[in-house]
Amino acid sequence: MSKEINILNSNRTEVADAESLRQLDFIDKAKEYVSSLEKELGRKPRACVVTFGCQMNARDSEKLLAILKLVGYEETESEDAEFVIYNTCTVRDNADQRVYGRLGQCSNYKKKNPHMKIALCGCLIQEQSAVEKIQKSYRFVDLLFGTHNIYKFAELLCTCLESDRMIIDIWKDTDKIVEDLPVLRKYPFKSGVNIMFGCNNFCTYCIVPYVRGRERSRSPKDIIKECEKLAKDGVKEVMLLGQNVNSYGLDFKDDDPNRISFPQLMEEVCKVEGIERVRFMTPHPKDLSDELIEVIKRNPKIARHIHLPLQSGSTEILRRMNRKYTKDSYLALVDKIRRELPDVAITTDIIVGFPGETREDVDDTIDVVKKAAFDNAFTFIYSKRTGTPAASFENQVPEAEVKENFDRLLKVVQDTAREQAEKYTGNEEFVLVEGVNEHDRGLVTGRMSNNTLVHFPGDEEMIGSFVKVKLLECHGFYYMGQMV
Ligand code: 5AD
Ligand code: SF4
Numbered sequence: 001m002s003k004e005i006n007i008l009n010s011n012r013t014e015v016a017d018a019e020s021l022r023q024l025d026f027i028d029k030a031k032e033y034v035s036s037l038e039k040e041l042g043r044k045p046r047a048c049v050v051t052f053g054c055q056m057n058a059r060d061s062e063k064l065l066a067i068l069k070l071v072g073y074e075e076t077e078s079e080d081a082e083f084v085i086y087n088t089c090t091v092r093d094n095a096d097q098r099v100y101g102r103l104g105q106c107s108n109y110k111k112k113n114p115h116m117k118i119a120l121c122g123c124l125i126q127e128q129s130a131v132e133k134i135q136k137s138y139r140f141v142d143l144l145f146g147t148h149n150i151y152k153f154a155e156l157l158c159t160c161l162e163s164d165r166m167i168i169d170i171w172k173d174t175d176k177i178v179e180d181l182p183v184l185r186k187y188p189f190k191s192g193v194n195i196m197f198g199c200n201n202f203c204t205y206c207i208v209p210y211v212r213g214r215e216r217s218r219s220p221k222d223i224i225k226e227c228e229k230l231a232k233d234g235v236k237e238v239m240l241l242g243q244n245v246n247s248y249g250l251d252f253k254d255d256d257p258n259r260i261s262f263p264q265l266m267e268e269v270c271k272v273e274g275i276e277r278v279r280f281m282t283p284h285p286k287d288l289s290d291e292l293i294e295v296i297k298r299n300p301k302i303a304r305h306i307h308l309p310l311q312s313g314s315t316e317i318l319r320r321m322n323r324k325y326t327k328d329s330y331l332a333l334v335d336k337i338r339r340e341l342p343d344v345a346i347t348t349d350i351i352v353g354f355p356g357e358t359r360e361d362v363d364d365t366i367d368v369v370k371k372a373a374f375d376n377a378f379t380f381i382y383s384k385r386t387g388t389p390a391a392s393f394e395n396q397v398p399e400a401e402v403k404e405n406f407d408r409l410l411k412v413v414q415d416t417a418r419e420q421a422e423k424y425t426g427n428e429e430f431v432l433v434e435g436v437n438e439h440d441r442g443l444v445t446g447r448m449s450n451n452t453l454v455h456f457p458g459d460e461e462m463i464g465s466f467v468k469v470k471l472l473e474c475h476g477f478y479y480m481g482q483m484v
Pocket of ligand 2: 208
């Protein structure tokens with residue numbers, strides 16, 4: 001649940017573009033609808049935002065929640081509410097299944113609550129087959145929209161509150177970036193900042209380019225303005241978000257003064273007064289530049305953490321994934337990072353069971369895990385996504401074989417991560433305190449620059465501040481520490 005109401009940009013005098021002003025008019029209109037519903041119910045109507053998937057979706061959900069609160073809903077984490085919205089993900093099939101499962105349960109609330117509206121948005125809704133399925137089997141859904149027109153949420157909400165029909169508004173693509181809409185942050189002290197949308201890489205297993213469209217970068221001016229606003233509002237840590245941040249700015253024309261590189265953008269963000277830590281997610285190994293490594297090196301504000309998705313350690317599988325690097329070039333890049341930035345933690349994503357993957361291919365992946373000594377790795381079982389090239393590749397790997405390879409890999413990943421984590425014992429590190437420990441109220445939990453969690457004695461007052469902590473004991477993926 002969001003702890004603080006930090007509604008940025010709901011003030012008309014600060015809003016520049018015409019579309020945002022139009023949406024503010026719809027916010028006013030929705031306020032009237034929600035206020036009459038409040039009179040009818042004798043209490044504030046409740047709204048619940050359920051988020052699946054990545055950091056991008058989490059950021060989008062903050063925008064949805066801001067609008068719902070602005071128009072008069074009370075936030076709740078229960079789907080027993082007057083407005084429920086699922087912000088969906090479709091990167092793997094299990095994400096889809098979780099959405100349908102939750103939706104099925106939600107229909108029971110709707111049977112008992114005539115005022116209830118159910119909405120779905122996000123990546124899954126960009127797939128035509130999903131929309132058809134919902135139209136056929138989930139008739140009780142009131143509103144469907146995709147990733148490209150989320151900025152129109154206030155308008156769609158009004159339409160939905162005015163109508164009893166299922167409202168569907170899905171765009172194939174967009175070149176539009178609407179700035180200056182309200183955002184409600186989940187944490188008062190840290191925030192994601194979108195720097196670009198979409199992806200042009202077309203890795204053969206991945207649905208993202210089809211559901212999030214082509215790369216569109218936000219102008220550096222708008223990004224810096226947002227960071228300055230956040231800093232003024234008490235945010236100390238920002239995470240710059242994009243599917244492939246290395247391509248930032250490449251969509252601007254050569255002579256466009258906006259055309260700066262991602263490392264240059266990071267340097268500018270580091271200059272924002274009040275922003276003490278800058279993270280980024282995700283760079284692609286094919287084009288992580290020396291300039292980026294240099295910029296990280298000379299900017300202590302940039303977090304000592306690089307998430308560098310490997311996907312596979314087999315050069316042949318990487319070729320068929322269209323990743324545009326090889327086992328050796330990936331390892332050479334990791335070597336360079338470890339040499340130039342010895343205190344940086346490297347984490348990764350790995351897929352097991354890509355079509356045609358053999359035991360030997362997985363041995364190559366395991367070899368990379370050992371040599372790269374990842375600080376952590378997210379391992380996924382390949383999920384066939386209709387419409388992607390890999391879905392029609394021959395030699396889909398039998399489930400039992402995938403499972404065996406997955407388990408073999410997971411063991412090495414866990415052993416490596418444990419060994420890596422231990423090496424910081426005895427260090428003194430600055431951590432940003434994120435909250436009181438749920439299991440022991442005498443402890444607080446913070447994050448080191450390299451993203452590792454640390455628990456140590458402290459109190460609520462410390463939330464949102466940086467403190468120096470000595471790392472006393474490593475417990476696998478987290479440390480127990482003591483303030484110094
Ligand atoms: N199957 C399994 N994992 C996938 N990912 C992306 N697409 C698929 C898929 N079809 C993983 C990749 C990516 C992460 C966000 O999700 O590892 O880096
Ligand atoms: Fe998908 Fe590849 Fe783009 Fe990442 S870089 S979103 S894996 S297509």
